[in-house]
Amino acid sequence: MSAAARILREYGFTIAGIAIGVAGIVALGAMGERIVRFIEGGDRFVLGQISVAGRGMGMGTGFTAGGMLPASAIRAIAGVPGVSGVQAQVMLPLNPSTSQFMTLTQELVLGLDLSVPTPNRQYPTLPVRAGRALRRGDRRVAVVGASFAASHGLHVGDRLLLEGDSYEVVGVLERTLTAPDRFVIVPIEDARRQWIAKDRLLRTVIASGAAAVDAADLNTGAAVGWRDGEDPDAVARRIAARVEGVNVQLPSELSALLRSSTAFFSALLAGLGVLAFVIGGLSLANTIAAAVFERLRDFGVKRALGATDWRLGREVLAEALAVTLSGGAVGVALAMLLGVTVDRWAARTGQQLFLFSGRLLGGSVVFSVLLGAAAAAYATLRVVRLSPAEAIRRGA
Amino acid sequence: MKSYRAPDGAAIQVLDGVDLSVPPGCLAVVLGASGSGKSTLLNVIGLLEDADEGDVIVNGERVSALSRSAKSRARGRYFGFVFQSFLLLPSLTALDNVLLAARYADRGLDARRRAHQLLGRFGVLERQAHFPPQLSGGEQQRVAFCRAVLNDPPVLLADEPTGNLDDANGRVILDALRERARAGAAVVMVSHRPEAVSSADALYRMREGRLEPASGGGVS
Numbered sequence: 001m002s003a004a005a006r007i008l009r010e011y012g013f014t015i016a017g018i019a020i021g022v023a024g025i026v027a028l029g030a031m032g033e034r035i036v037r038f039i040e041g042g043d044r045f046v047l048g049q050i051s052v053a054g055r056g057m058g059m060g061t062g063f064t065a066g067g068m069l070p071a072s073a074i075r076a077i078a079g080v081p082g083v084s085g086v087q088a089q090v091m092l093p094l095n096p097s098t099s100q101f102m103t104l105t106q107e108l109v110l111g112l113d114l115s116v117p118t119p120n121r122q123y124p125t126l127p128v129r130a131g132r133a134l135r136r137g138d139r140r141v142a143v144v145g146a147s148f149a150a151s152h153g154l155h156v157g158d159r160l161l162l163e164g165d166s167y168e169v170v171g172v173l174e175r176t177l178t179a180p181d182r183f184v185i186v187p188i189e190d191a192r193r194q195w196i197a198k199d200r201l202l203r204t205v206i207a208s209g210a211a212a213v214d215a216a217d218l219n220t221g222a223a224v225g226w227r228d229g230e231d232p233d234a235v236a237r238r239i240a241a242r243v244e245g246v247n248v249q250l251p252s253e254l255s256a257l258l259r260s261s262t263a264f265f266s267a268l269l270a271g272l273g274v275l276a277f278v279i280g281g282l283s284l285a286n287t288i289a290a291a292v293f294e295r296l297r298d299f300g301v302k303r304a305l306g307a308t309d310w311r312l313g314r315e316v317l318a319e320a321l322a323v324t325l326s327g328g329a330v331g332v333a334l335a336m337l338l339g340v341t342v343d344r345w346a347a348r349t350g351q352q353l354f355l356f357s358g359r360l361l362g363g364s365v366v367f368s369v370l371l372g373a374a375a376a377a378y379a380t381l382r383v384v385r386l387s388p389a390e391a392i393r394r395g396a
Numbered sequence: 397m398k399s400y401r402a403p404d405g406a407a408i409q410v411l412d413g414v415d416l417s418v419p420p421g422c423l424a425v426v427l428g429a430s431g432s433g434k435s436t437l438l439n440v441i442g443l444l445e446d447a448d449e450g451d452v453i454v455n456g457e458r459v460s461a462l463s464r465s466a467k468s469r470a471r472g473r474y475f476g477f478v479f480q481s482f483l484l485l486p487s488l489t490a491l492d493n494v495l496l497a498a499r500y501a502d503r504g505l506d507a508r509r510r511a512h513q514l515l516g517r518f519g520v521l522e523r524q525a526h527f528p529p530q531l532s533g534g535e536q537q538r539v540a541f542c543r544a545v546l547n548d549p550p551v552l553l554a555d556e557p558t559g560n561l562d563d564a565n566g567r568v569i570l571d572a573l574r575e576r577a578r579a580g581a582a583v584v585m586v587s588h589r590p591e592a593v594s595s596a597d598a599l600y601r602m603r604e605g606r607l608e609p610a611s612g613g614g615v616s
Contacts, residue, residue, distance in 0.1 A: 010487040301483045304444055305543075306472020306500035308465045388471075389444035392483065 010295075011323045017287040018327025018368070019334055025280035026335035026364050030354040032269040034177065037355055039262045041178025046254040048122030050236045052077060053221040053247045069246065071216040076243045077224055082235040084227045085119040087112065088219040090191035094162075094184060096198055107148060107182045109162065111191020114138065119225025126180055131156035131171035138187050143171035147181035151350030160184070163197035177355060192218040277367065284327075284368055285375035288320050292379035296386075297395025303388040316380045317373060324372030328365045398436055398447045398605075410436045411447065412605035418584055418598070420550065423577035425593060426586045427610060428602030434586040435555050437602065441584060442475045442553045443467045454551060472501035476544035476581075478569070480556035482536040484528040490515065490539045491524040497546040507546065514542040518568070534565030541572055552576050554585040558592070567591065 008015070056067030069088070078086045090111035114136045118124055125133060126143075134143055142162070144154055149172045154160060160167045162184070173180055186194075195218055196203055206213055226235040233250045240248040259266070302312060339354030346353050383391065398411035410433040418424045428434045439445045441452055443459060452460040459470045476497075477483075484493045491511060498507030515521040518538040520531075528536055537557065544552060554573055558566035570591055577583045577597065585592060593599060601610040 297483070298485050298487075301485060302496070302500065303468060304442070304471060304477050304483075305497050306468055308468040310465065311468075311500065387439075387445040389439040392444075392479075396481070 008326075011291060011319070011326075014287055014291040014323055015327040015330060018284050018324060018372070019330035021280040021283040021287070022328045022331025022364060022368050023334040023338070024331075025276045025367075026332050026356070026360065027338055027354070028272055028276040029360045029364060030335065030339050030356050032273050033357045033360050034353060034355040035265055035269055037177040037357075038179075039258070039266065041176055042258050042262075043255050044122045045120065045179070046249070046258060047232075047251045048120040050224040050226065050232055050239065050251060051221060051249040051254060052224055052239065053249075054219070055245045055247050067247075068213075068217060069219040069221055071214065071219070073243055073246055074219065074222055077222060077239055077246070080235070080239050080242050082226055082230040082238060084225040085116060086225075087116050087118055087223045088188060088216075089113065089223055090188055090195055090218065090220050092191065092195055092198060092220070107184070108179075109191055109194060110183050110185045111188035111194075112185060113188045119223050121225065123180075126176070126185075127174035128171045129174040131169070133171055134185060134187060138170075140165060140167050140190060141170045141186070142167040143173060143185045144169055145173050145181040145183045145185075146175035147350035147352070148184060149173075149350075150347050162186070162190075163194045165190070165193065175352065177352065182350070188219070189215070195220075281367070281371050284324070285371050287327075288324065288372045288375040289379040291323070292316055292320070292376055292383060295395070296383060296391050299383050300386070300388045300391030300393075300395055303384075303391065309384040312384060313377075313380045316383070317376050320372050320376030321369060324369050325365070327372075328368040331368075332361055332364065398433075398440055398445075409605050411440065414450075414605070414607045416441075416584075416600070416607055418551075418582040420580050420582050421577055422597045423574055423583045423585065423595070424598040424600065425596035426584065426600045426602055426607070427588065427593070428586075432602040433605045434602050437607070438553045438555050438584060438586060441551070442477060443471050444477075468500075472497070472547065474549055474551050476547070476549040476552045478537070478541055478544045478552070478554040478557040478573075480559040482528070482533075482540045482560075484536055484540055484543075486528050489525050489527055490520060490531065490535075493528070493539055494542045494546055497543045501547045511542065511546060514546065515539070518542060518572070533560050534562065534568070537561055537565065537569055541569060545572075545576060548581075550581055552581050552583045554583065554587070556586055556588070558587060558589050570595070 052069065054067035054069035054073065071088075074086050074088050077083060090109075092109045092111075094107040094109055112118065112134065114134055128143065129146065131143070134141065142160055144152075144160070149155070149169075152160070154169050154172070156169055156172060158169045160169055167186065167190070173183075175181055192215055196206065224235075224239065226232050233252050236248045236250045239246065299312060299316070302315075307315075336356055339356060343352050343354055386394070399407045399409045401407060414437060416424070416437070426434050426437065436445070440447045443452065447460065450460070451458050454470070454474045457470075459467065459474065462470055484490075485496065488496065494511040494515065495507055498511075512521060512524070515524050518541065520535050520538050520542075523531055523535055523539075528539075531539065537560070541557075552573065557569050557573070561569065566589060570589065573583050573585060574595055587593075599610045601608050
């Protein structure tokens with residue numbers, strides 16, 4: 001009889017018990033990882049660029065929220081020492097009537113000035129899953145985020161209607177599990193048209209000729225890069241000091257702001273994670289210890305046959321590790337099956353609820369094995385303290 | 397000497413000045429009422445539990461004074477156990493149960509061949525791949541006996557080995573114990589069966605923790 005078959009026969013229920021505990025830990029952990037990836041992605045993004053907006057309030061949203069940022073201001077920013085590049089941007093809510101309090105999850109239109117490279121150090125380009133990225137000279141074409149494509153049923157070559165204009169989808173981004181998943185990225189010229197179409201006040205001002213507004217002035221913000229060796233916060237402060245009429249976000253401040261705005265979720269996740277590990281861990285440790293105590297009589301018999309404490313301890317530990325590993329593997333598989341099933345259903349609305357990262361899976365298995373070994377070691381120490389006769393008596 | 401603590405803390409003397417010497421080739425049978433200390437006597441002899449005072453000597457070696465690990469090894473080397481309730485491991489096949497004795501006594505060589513021989517001799521070779529719950533009581537005890545004698549131990553301890561068996565199976569086990577004694581082992585058996593009493597080389601009776609010679613055995 002093979003060792004694997006024997007362990008399965010002997011510990012079938014124990015393995016099932018451990019599997020359920022580990023599945024709980026991994027499933028909850030995967031939901032946590034999903035949100036952590038979202039927050040980390042946003043954090044990496046804001047730390048990769050200096051975000052500048054025009055002073056005041058306007059249609060602009062996301063990380064460039066603010067008033068209009070005219071072309072003159074963009075030129076002035078480009079001239080500030082330490083600045084390596086400036087890319088004008090227009091960032092608008094796809095549907096302005098939607099409540100915008102969840103700015104991190106809303107669908108956004110991002111217009112990019114394709115005549116200059118994107119200066120974000122963390123995301124100089126966004127990975128394209130299908131089709132192509134936007135190119136200089138493109139018009140009425142769009143690259144859409146993975147979640148946006150899923151929820152709107154879009155593929156490369158499909159048409160998308162934005163403010164009455166038809167756009168061809170030329171690319172779909174890889175899933176990033178962060179904000180760009182819900183972006184529609186278009187050339188800045190097209191985004192400006194959409195802005196005007198969305199904003200009645202802006203249309204009125206331009207039509208009246210009361211303000212000298214050029215098409216190039218219609219920017220909600222700009223992404224600014226810094227030269228190698230420069231401190232981004234120092235460059236941001238320099239821009240604020242030298243260029244009038246702008247709101248400059250210090251990357252470190254924006255990062256802190258993002259973290260504080262997601263602090264509730266982070267705390268909730270940490271709490272859930274701790275709870276999952278405590279409950280799952282206790283269940284696992286209890287299952288392993290109970291499995292050892294259940295076989296008290298067998299251990300008594302083995303000691304009667306000549307097994308030393310050390311030999312018995314090694315055997316119990318090895319079996320506990322094998323059982324924990326088996327239970328852990330089954331638990332991970334169960335959690336992944338659950339995650340994939342739920343995510344397949346959630347994908348219809350562009351959502352992904354689980355992220356089974358390597359660190360989560362590895363950490364869960366290591367945690368389970370260590371805890372299983374500790375529980376087995378504790379139970380074994382208790383067992384070997386008994387005389388063989390006592391173990392046989394109590395186990396009978 | 398051996399005593400236990402009652403729940404109220406009072407000491408219960410289970411073995412009191414017991415002095416038993418069983419030479420090789422002798423089948424000693426111990427009689428006694430339930431709770432008289434018979435099983436405790438076997439446990440102490442077989443190092444399954446320690447006496448409060450006194451020694452257990454096997455082949456001139458004071459095994460009761462050994463360290464825990466050495467006692468474990470001595471159990472595998474010197475003793476074979478046959479229990480009333482068989483005590484086979486339910487997750488192991490009959491053959492693996494028998495081989496367990498060799499594993500802990502570090503006698504891997506030839507153990508499998510000898511296990512097959514023994515199982516064949518006791519008529520359970522065809523059941524070698526069966527698990528204990530799939531065996532009858534008689535078959536289980538025969539497998540347990542094979543396990544007890546696999547390493548050819550010089551001392552064989554049998555605690556009511558026929559207590560859960562019918563007459564036919566009981567006779568098989570008693571014959572096997574007698575045969576072990578004839579082969580040179582010192583056999584100590586706790587039993588109530590008349591056949592065991594009639595064929596004992598030495599007969600004793602336990603009474604309130606004391607061991608006394610009893611009449612009715614073959615050679616005393």
